[in-house]
Amino acid sequence: MTELTKLAYMSDYYGSDPTLVLAGGGNTSYKTADVLYVKASGFPLSGIRENGFAALDRHGLQDLLLRGYPEDVENIDTQFIEDVMATRLPGEEKRPSVEALLHHGFDFPYVLHLHPTVVNSLTSAVNGEEEAHRLFGNDVVWVKLVHPGYGLARYCWDLQQEHKEKFGKYPRFLLLQNHGIFIPGNSPEEIGATLDEVISKIKACYKAEWVSDLAPIDTDAIGAVKEKLEKVYDAVLYCGEKSMVAMCESREAAAGVLRPYNPDQITYCRSWPLFCESADEIEALLKEYDAKIGGLPKVIIVRGVGLFTAGKDRGEADRAMQLFLDAGKISFYAENFGGYHQLDDDFIDFIDNWEVENYRRGVANKNL
Ligand SMILES: [Zn+2]
Incomplete structure (x- = not known):
């Protein structure tokens, strides 16, 4: 499938840039109406090929997203991982990224998730949320810090639905406090343009530059x-x-x-x-x-x-x-x-x- 090849190229391109993601972090996906192809654990974005994605049943994921868990459920994190694993298509052996359900919740075919240093200088700042809205208006949804897992996936989905009801369209990207960025799009090109715009707008606010020159050596x-x-x-x-x-x-x-x-x-x-x-x-x-x-x-x-x-x-x-x-x-x-x-x-x-x-x-x- 050529879309999977495009996904692999997009993943390798952004995943190989150390200013955008380090040490095998970040993840990506492509979806049809029925199937989510999401980066598998143990396959770093850099150098990933078509076989580095796990195929999941989106109908099963949607059931899980809406069903949720009772308040008093024990070991919700372990249970959640098992429930995501249970949506793997027959024959799928790989372990999907823990953020698979979050990827499923975007109403766009491609999704790119990175931890860029520039983006995290905003998401890890005291005034991050208000500055994000000042810079990006209704393009952005700010996601407050919540524990990763089911809670985060459902929270991101709810926020997107609320945004659509309020503004008549989905947000162009999500900024996750102390974490990074999720950009959905109809094509890798559209996603790339959004990422460039976000990074350059944040950088334009910088008043001083980090100096990576060598200090005197004692x-x-x-x-x-x-x-x-x-x-x-x-x-x-x-x-x-x-x-x-x-x-x-x-x-x-x-x-x-x-x-x-x-x-x-x-x-x-x-x-x-x-x-x-x-x-x-x-x-x-x-x-x-x-x-x-x-x-x-x-x-x-x-x-x-x-x-x-x-x-x-x-x-x-x-x-x-x-x-x-x-x-x-x-x-x-x-x-x-x-x-x-x-x-x-x-x-x-x-x-x-x-x-x-x-x-x-x-x-x-x-x-x-
Ligand atoms: Zn992440």
Whole structure:
């Protein structure tokens, strides 16, 4: 089917751009009246082919969307995943994206979902909602932060129906607080034009630019930290970007990155980075981290030295670095929209314990 080929091209094109999505996040779909083809878990958008999509029965999905769950149902998240899996067409073996039901709820054939840094500088800002309406008027629907899963899919669907009743048309895109963007459309070209417009309008509000040039390198200070970390980790990376190094000057300067913005960051950086006043503290603070939180941090900030990420291999340290730099940029650019808005403890706990995220973590560690 040529539509599936188009979907694969659109997915690969946007999924290969690290400013739009990192570490295998994001998802896409194409639908007919009867079937939803949605990105399968374990298939990153970048490099995806026609066989990377799971085929689901839309009549089953519509029943599920409208039926919902009683208030007192136990294990709603596990039940929801099983119910989505049950809509797979006969012979379909792949596990659909957890956002499959949300994709089904758009009344357009193609849907693109990404986590662009620029978009998240708005969705993760204190005044994000009012600024979004100021910039995009009735084109946008703002989706407040709710737990992912059935609740989010139904909420997005309800909001779109309300919007249509009020304005006579569906919104052009959805901005999800502390998460990203969903763009539906009749073609990949239409979706691409919407994405370009959203990104350029948000960027036009920026008053200062993140500086990714290399900061002066203090080899002794960096070396002292690395030596301590390499006793514990197999891979340690240092970030020398000027704006990031500036954030590591003090605990106050780092406040914008000491708490996560989104689930991707929780998955790949762990929820809590470790802030050390000096290299001398590292050993004791790593022990304290293990005792309090369990295990080791993936992100270590040393005051006045900079940002380090670490893991059991280079890939793990590198993914933590990419996602943490993303968090740095989000906090930096959110200043243009009233300052940053991070996740609260309740949401962080939910993601930390969410079966779906643990599954994705497992896949990511194996496949990427
Ligand atoms: Zn997402």
